[in-house]
Amino acid sequence: MNYPASMLSSLGLLPLVVACAAILGLFMGSFLNCWAWRIVHGESIMHGRSHCTSCGHALGPLDLVPVLSWVFTRGRCRYCGERIPARYPITELVCGVVYASIVCVYGLTWETLELLGFASCLFVLTLTDLDSFIIPNGCILAAIGFRLAYIGVTWATGGDGLGLLRDSVIGGLAVGVPLLVLVLVMDRVLGKASMGGGDLKLLAVAGMYFGFVQCLLLLVVACVLGIVVAFVQMARAGKQRPVDADAGANAEADPAVSASAEAATSTSTEAATSAPPSSLSVTIPWCPSIAVACWFTMLAGGPIVSWYLSLF
Numbered sequence: 001m002n003y004p005a006s007m008l009s010s011l012g013l014l015p016l017v018v019a020c021a022a023i024l025g026l027f028m029g030s031f032l033n034c035w036a037w038r039i040v041h042g043e044s045i046m047h048g049r050s051h052c053t054s055c056g057h058a059l060g061p062l063d064l065v066p067v068l069s070w071v072f073t074r075g076r077c078r079y080c081g082e083r084i085p086a087r088y089p090i091t092e093l094v095c096g097v098v099y100a101s102i103v104c105v106y107g108l109t110w111e112t113l114e115l116l117g118f119a120s121c122l123f124v125l126t127l128t129d130l131d132s133f134i135i136p137n138g139c140i141l142a143a144i145g146f147r148l149a150y151i152g153v154t155w156a157t158g159g160d161g162l163g164l165l166r167d168s169v170i171g172g173l174a175v176g177v178p179l180l181v182l183v184l185v186m187d188r189v190l191g192k193a194s195m196g197g198g199d200l201k202l203l204a205v206a207g208m209y210f211g212f213v214q215c216l217l218l219l220v221v222a223c224v225l226g227i228v229v230a231f232v233q234m235a236r237a238g239k240q241r242p243v244d245a246d247a248g249a250n251a252e253a254d255p256a257v258s259a260s261a262e263a264a265t266s267t268s269t270e271a272a273t274s275a276p277p278s279s280l281s282v283t284i285p286w287c288p289s290i291a292v293a294c295w296f297t298m299l300a301g302g303p304i305v306s307w308y309l310s311l312f
């Protein structure tokens, strides 16, 4: 299977293939949403039909059409009337866009399959991290599995599979080991966990996919996104604060904002509830920022790094 986007484009098939990928992405988004929900709630994806999370009623085919089911039921369960969060159709659309964009850049190739698999893992990791600060090892292993499968296919089809394997191992170590050392030092200096172990593992896996140089770009994007998200979260927490402060006895003694941009790199370990009532503390999952940075690197990492290196 080797139909790069340029070939599909010259045949006039690219729009059709991308549209099919978008539809596949919508359905995969629905499935991966369900998978992420079950991981967070300790249910197996292998057992039991999809069901309403409120009344438990089994969902039929009409309830499982991505986006459209939500639109036609006006965002409510058909059986109990409970509101279904807009997050579901939104994330399904996002998955459709991600699938379409990958096929648009890579065409129909084995690499496309590999990256769709990796993107699906990132999608689940993002949802579980947002919901409960969980980064399941199963998803990390699945991402490694997709990489190894691609290396195996490359080798089996006469490509330089061993070279790819070597580069992947070097890339994973080149990203993972320095980050691990940095995190251990920061943990010691700060006296608390500076980065979640799951984030570290995910970045090492990204190193396997993109190599050390593109991962530098990935890290910059992930940090910028993380800081933006941290500021937005702190602003929202700040807006809610006057309500909380009215209930607290020591509102006057409160410093303005004690959380800092450092929160962008802190994850699961710091529970907001453990902060003293007089300080403003937000917990920010970093995995979604890393996932978006991975997607960005998939689509544009190669050309951007080549352009940057050509400047010297």
Ligand SMILES: [Zn+2]
Binding pocket: 052, 053, 054, 055, 056, 057, 077, 078, 079, 080, 081, 082
């Ligand atoms: Zn229901």
